[in-house]
Amino acid sequence: MTQLAKFVYSPSYTQYDFGPSHPFNPLRLVATKSLIDTMGLLTPHDTIIPDLATFDELFLIHQPDYIDMVQRFQTYEDTLNPNLLRLAQDYGLGTEDDPVFPKMHQAGSLAVGGTLTAARLVASGQVLHALNIAGGLHHAKKASASGFCIYNDVAIAIKWLREHTSWKIAYIDTDAHHGDGVQQAFYDDPHVLTISLHETGQYLFPGTGSVEELGEGAGYGFSLNLPLRPYSDDESSLESLLSVVPQALAVFQPDLIVSQHGCDGHFWDPLTDLLASTYFYAQVPSLVDAWAHQFSQGRWIAVGGGGYELLRVVPRAWTLLWAQMIHQPLANSATIPSSWLEQWQSSSPEPLPRTFLDRLEDRPTTPSSFAITQQNRQTVYHLKQLVSWLQ
Known part of the structure; x- marks a missing residue:
């Protein structure tokens, strides 16, 4: 009998650590994990511990010389070796975004292993839904680290699925940063539809994700980007998503949906300029769940991603995600257990919210919201003009 959902998690995920001053x-x-447990949304039966990805699995996306370079940082002494650091620069390692740390290969491989475990669970028919909150490392390229991402777990898992099934796969990315590494990996593949909703690259890393990036060769028209204006709110972001994704899925008819749930578009996030609230981060999983059951027989793999307001935002957003995946969505009035607040408040410089959905008085407003909404509508219109099957 197919189980509804599995939560893929390892205590060793904490080894993916760039240092105390790094935002990731x-x-x-x-x-x-603590909040999900405290809410009573997880049982030992729901949880599965992943293994490290193998070299053959990493080779599905990454070049051997890059993996070899990542592997060379095993000890603290390695991270101080000037000759090694000089070579690492060519691979995007040893930078401010992606500093090296001991055993970074093992840490990156475990994050990939988590998403591959989710892929195997769904591909085998054991579960309909699977979540790896340590995944979503969507910036890593074939031969380089990028944007806090060492290995691209999402691209590897999709590639593995393409090689082991006949499925068409839709990838939906709502991280504030463009899902450039995943788009690049499948830019010429008509069997993988990538959709990224993100803050425009005119102002935000990685500087890509314009509506004109549509794919190439046989994959032309299967890369869709919805770059949002800075200070876009919940309503405009959801309107943009709903204006494109259902139509695209209806035509593409995926066998599986993979979704990336970076929550760095929240108005408290220190690295971006969007104004999403946790209402947005409750609505997106609800929509993806509905689309999975409408278009892909319920098959859905979800991963984490960005999110740099570590305690005020990320735990709430991803608890809302897991609650939807197990079909126990939290009520709009749901409150955070006092025991969790007491456990974590000392680690937060700001008071922790007491409700899952942000209070209206906490949500910032902008006098230009109407103009921003109109600009986002123009972006959607432009995309539909470029991709005839979206009209």
Whole structure:
């Protein structure tokens, strides 16, 4: 009998750690797991511990010389070796975004292993839904680290699925940063539809993701981008998503949906300029769940991604995601358990929210919201003009 959902998690996920001053802090994973547990949304039967990805699996996307370079940082002494660091620069390693750390190959391989475990569970028919909150490392390229991402777990898992099934796969990415590494990996593949909703690259890393990036060769028209204006709110972001994704899925008819749930578009996030609230991060999983059951026989793999307000935002957003995946969505009035607040407040410089959905008084407003909404509508219109099957 097919189980509804599995939560893929390892305590060793915390080893993916660029250091205490780096924004990509694994504390957010521990806090999320803690909140899900405290809410009573997870049983031992729901959880599965992943293995490290093998070299053959990493080779599905990454070049051997790049993997070899990542592997060379095993000890603290290796991370200080000037000759090694000089060579690493050619691979995007040893930078401010992607500093080296001991055993980074093992840490990156475990994140990939988590998403591959989710892929195997769904491909085998054991479960309909599977979540790896340590995944979503969507910037890593074939031969380089990028944007806090060492290995691209999403691209590897999709490639593995393409080689082991006959499925067409739709990838939906709502991280504030463009899902450039996944788009690049399948830019010429008509069997993988990539859709990215993100803050426009005119202002935000990685500087890509314009509506004109549509794919190439046989894959032309199967890369769709919805770049949002800075300070876009929930309503405009959801309107943009709903204006494109259902039509695209109806035509593409995927056998599986893979979704990336970076929550760095939240108005408290320190790295981006979007104004999403946790209402947006509850609505997106609800929509993806509905689309999976409408178009892909319920098959859905979800991963984490960005999110740099470690305790005020990420645990709430990803608990809302898991609650939807197990079909126990939280009520709009749902509150955070006092025991969790007491456990984590000392680690947060700001007061922790007491409700899953942000209070209206906490949501910022902008006098230009109407103009921003109109600009986003123009972006959607432009995309539809470029891709005839979206009209």
